[in-house]
Amino acid sequence: MKYLIVGNGIAACGAVEGIRSKDKEGGITIIDGEKRGAYTRPLISYYLSDPHLYRDINYRSLDFFREQQVKLIPARALHLDPALKRLTLDDGRQLSYDKLLLATGSTPVQLPIPGAEQAWVKNFYTLQEAEEIQDELEKVQEVVVVGSGLIGMKAAEALSKRGCSIHLLEKESQLLPRQLSPGAARLLQDYLSRQGWDIILGEELTLIHPDHKVELNSHRLIPADLVIIAAGTRPQIELAQEAQVKVNRGIVVDSYFRTSDDNIYAAGDVAETLNIVSGKHEVMALLPHAHQEGYLAGCNMAGCNYPDTGNILMNSLSLLSWKICSAGALEGQGLEFLSWCRKEQLLELMIKDNYLQGYIAINIPEITGPLTNTIRHKISIPASKWEEFIAEGPALKHIPLTYWQELRRIESYGSN
Amino acid sequence: MKVIAIPEYCLGCALCEIYCAAEHDGYQGQVLKAFKKGQPEPRSLLLVNGPVSRLNTCRHCDDAPCLHGCISGAIKRDEEGIIHIDEQRCVLCYTCVMLCPYGHVHPSARSGRIIKCDLCRDSEGLPACVRHCPNGALKLCSGREEV
Numbered sequence: 001m002k003y004l005i006v007g008n009g010i011a012a013c014g015a016v017e018g019i020r021s022k023d024k025e026g027g028i029t030i031i032d033g034e035k036r037g038a039y040t041r042p043l044i045s046y047y048l049s050d051p052h053l054y055r056d057i058n059y060r061s062l063d064f065f066r067e068q069q070v071k072l073i074p075a076r077a078l079h080l081d082p083a084l085k086r087l088t089l090d091d092g093r094q095l096s097y098d099k100l101l102l103a104t105g106s107t108p109v110q111l112p113i114p115g116a117e118q119a120w121v122k123n124f125y126t127l128q129e130a131e132e133i134q135d136e137l138e139k140v141q142e143v144v145v146v147g148s149g150l151i152g153m154k155a156a157e158a159l160s161k162r163g164c165s166i167h168l169l170e171k172e173s174q175l176l177p178r179q180l181s182p183g184a185a186r187l188l189q190d191y192l193s194r195q196g197w198d199i200i201l202g203e204e205l206t207l208i209h210p211d212h213k214v215e216l217n218s219h220r221l222i223p224a225d226l227v228i229i230a231a232g233t234r235p236q237i238e239l240a241q242e243a244q245v246k247v248n249r250g251i252v253v254d255s256y257f258r259t260s261d262d263n264i265y266a267a268g269d270v271a272e273t274l275n276i277v278s279g280k281h282e283v284m285a286l287l288p289h290a291h292q293e294g295y296l297a298g299c300n301m302a303g304c305n306y307p308d309t310g311n312i313l314m315n316s317l318s319l320l321s322w323k324i325c326s327a328g329a330l331e332g333q334g335l336e337f338l339s340w341c342r343k344e345q346l347l348e349l350m351i352k353d354n355y356l357q358g359y360i361a362i363n364i365p366e367i368t369g370p371l372t373n374t375i376r377h378k379i380s381i382p383a384s385k386w387e388e389f390i391a392e393g394p395a396l397k398h399i400p401l402t403y404w405q406e407l408r409r410i411e412s413y414g415s416n
Numbered sequence: 417m418k419v420i421a422i423p424e425y426c427l428g429c430a431l432c433e434i435y436c437a438a439e440h441d442g443y444q445g446q447v448l449k450a451f452k453k454g455q456p457e458p459r460s461l462l463l464v465n466g467p468v469s470r471l472n473t474c475r476h477c478d479d480a481p482c483l484h485g486c487i488s489g490a491i492k493r494d495e496e497g498i499i500h501i502d503e504q505r506c507v508l509c510y511t512c513v514m515l516c517p518y519g520h521v522h523p524s525a526r527s528g529r530i531i532k533c534d535l536c537r538d539s540e541g542l543p544a545c546v547r548h549c550p551n552g553a554l555k556l557c558s559g560r561e562e563v
Contacts (some may be wrong), residue, residue, distance in 0.1 A: 040487050046507050054507075059489055288485030288511060295484075316510045323523075325514045365523055369516035396472070396519045397463045407517055 001026035003301060004087060004095055006077045006239065007103035008032035009041065010287055011268025011294030013060045015101050016068050018298020026302070028070045029095065031087070033104075035074035036127050037062065042287060044130040045154035049161045051134055057127070077104075080243040082261045099301040102240055102251060102259070102266040103294060106233040106285050111146070113229075115208030121227040124155040133159075133226065140164055140225040144214050146205050148175045150317060152230030157319055159226075160197065167198040167222050169205060179315050179326045183339070184346055184360045188324065191344065195320060198222075235270040235283055248272060250283040255307040257297035265301055267293035274310030276376060277329045277357055284313055312376050316365070325368045328358030328375040336383055340390045347394050354380045370399045370407075379406045417497055417535060417558045419460075419543055421470040425553035426462075428469035432545035432554060433458035439536050439544035457524050459533045460545060471545060471554060474499065474520050474533035482512035482521050482532075500534040 003019055005012045008030050019028060032038075043057035065072055073095075079088040080100075087095045108123040115121070120136070122129055133140075141164060145156045148170040156166045170177070174185035175192075189199055200216070205227075207215040214224045235250040246252040246260035250272040257265045269285035273293060289311050296306045314327035322344070329335070330350060335357060338349040349371075350358040356374045361367065374381065385400040392398045437456030438447045450456040460473035476499045477483075483491050483499060490505035491512060512521045512530060521532045535556075536543040546554045 040489070042487050042509070043507065057488075287487050288481070288515065292484050314514060316514045318507075318509055323510055325510065327514065365510045365513045367519065368514040369519040369521065372514050373517040396461075397465045399519070401465075 001302070002096065002098045003028045003101070004097035004099070005030045005101045005103055006033075006080075006087070007101075007105055007268070007270075008034065008038050008072065009103060009105050009268060010038075010059060010290035011103040011105075011297070012101070013038050013064075014291040014294025014296075015103065015267065015298035015301070016065070016070055018295040018300075019302045020068050020298075022299055022302035022304055028068070029097075030065075030070055030072050031077050031089065031095075032072050032074045033076040034126060034128075037072075038065075039127055040287070041125070042150075042154070044124070044127050045158040047127070048130045048134055048155070049158035077239055080239050080245075080264075082243050082245070082264060085263060098263065100264050101294075101297055101301060102245075102264060102270055103268045103290075104236040104239060104270045106269040106283075107236050108151075108229065109232045109234055111205070111229055111231050113205050113208055115210065116227075116229065118208060118210065120212070120225065121208055121229065124151055124228050124230055125233070133228075136226070137162060137164075142212075142223045143167065143226045143228065144169060144205075144222055144224040145228045145230060147171075147230035147232065148199075149178060149230060149232060150176075150315060151233075152228065153317065153319055155228050155230060156197065159228075160195070160320075164226075165196070165198070167200065167224070168192070169200045169203060169216070171202065171204045173202050175199065175201070176317075176324075179317070179324070179330075179360075181330055181348055181360055184324075184326075184348060184362060187341075187344070187346055187362060188319075188322070191322060192319075233269070233285060235285070237270060240264075240266070240270075248281075252281070256300045256305060257293060257308065258300070265297045267297040273308060276310040276312050276378070284311060286311075286314065288314075312372070314372055316368075322363055323365045324360075324362050325365055326358070326360040327368070327372050328356070330358045330360065332357065338383065338386055338390055340394060347390065349386050349390070351383045351386060354382045356381065356386070364394060367394050367396055367399065370396070370403055373407070374403055377406065377410055379403055417556065418475050419471070419473045419533065419535070419546055420555050420557050421473060422553045422555070423468055423470040425551050426469045426471070427551050427553070428462065428464055429550065430462045431548050431550060432460065432471050433462050435544040435548040436460055436533075439539060440534075445539070445544060455526060457526060457531060459531050460520070461522075472518060472520050473545070474535075475518065476533075476535070481515035481517065485511045485515045487511055494537065496537070498535050498537050499532070500537065501530055501532060503529065506530055 040059045046054040075089040203216045251266040268290035272281040317324040346362040348360040436458040438450040443450035
């Protein structure tokens, strides 16, 4: 059996582990388009904050690939021919496969802003981009970060730790619009403002002047030695599209991660998988999911039938000294909201018909594990129990008893 | 392999926490030294809710969410199946904390670093909590045994 994996990120590593759990013999080849090995993308902000401490951000080492007998090819995949089961690379090489995994991940969304082509305007998505910023950092004081999603926030944090002045621009009316409620975002905004960040909400960048200034739609001008565009990401579906593999926003897969072509699988940021809360297939570009999906896809490519049971949106963001966790659905019809706030701690629960649908927890991480899993396993707990949980001061020992009883019944974890 | 807590036998005395703390961070089980001179931190915490108590310890899950979710490769499983943390690699993102169904993988209240049960893998014999439980409420089991 010949396995070919396009992409060398988290899902690819998961797939290698999945394939090798079933098939010790088959040949595995990985096409590493970035040519930097398997590194953890979210760690590039840690690298930038302290390049010496975080010089090694490999997710899996070269030893791992050697032990798993994986051939790594540093090249880009250009063209996929499902009929001939053949992949063409940018160095002209052609590779054949029996089973192929598209683990091509996502790519930053580009904004059509005049001046964005200048060298001091960058995305913050690859290790190379982080290194380029590091190399130029001596000349940088004023930084404009466009977008207050996870990537923008972590870029801003790293650069503030390096002594830069941060101007954070968000076109919506709050920070972290996908991760936080308006109230939680205000609490965070106050904290970041106290740390000296200049936070600008409800404005967009309209022009990047060559003389190191950016202009907003209110015509305000901000000095900038460096502009980071972090306006979201999109799945890299071009290879699949061209090969007539079915795509929506991401690549469409069944619960075994098979695409519309029986010999082509997809996993990680590029695939649309089941969101347990919404009941829909969505792109949920999150690292923990990428590993798990890659692993299952790998097992299935090697002949297993392990279905995906779906996942939920979740994020844990460490920002300066704050710990921000959120998961599930934060808004929607018929949601009941419970909230608790004390000084710099906040907890919001979103409940619908006895089911926890989402939560936001600021600086109270120790209770989030059971909350995440209440959502993920659809454990029915009435809102009144959550009211009691909050009234007593949210703590692990006050998690409703039903949760622990149900967890024991599920037993899918502690079965070793 | 994991430590099983039997709530019916648990007296809530918290000796498990004390010996857990003394077994880690180089105190080598010396309770007096740990508590008089050091800053001991139990890996597993006793959960007390009214009359019910039990030690909230790690199951070292087969399909471990913390292990899948670790972004830096700091969470590892050793050849005995024990899930442990390589502190050199941990970046304190807390993803493991929000994934652990048991709420066991948690930040230290003192330092913020992630701590969890490692079944006392650096010392000989049974885990300290099991050895010192006065009422047999903790036992080490290796199979699918559950209570």
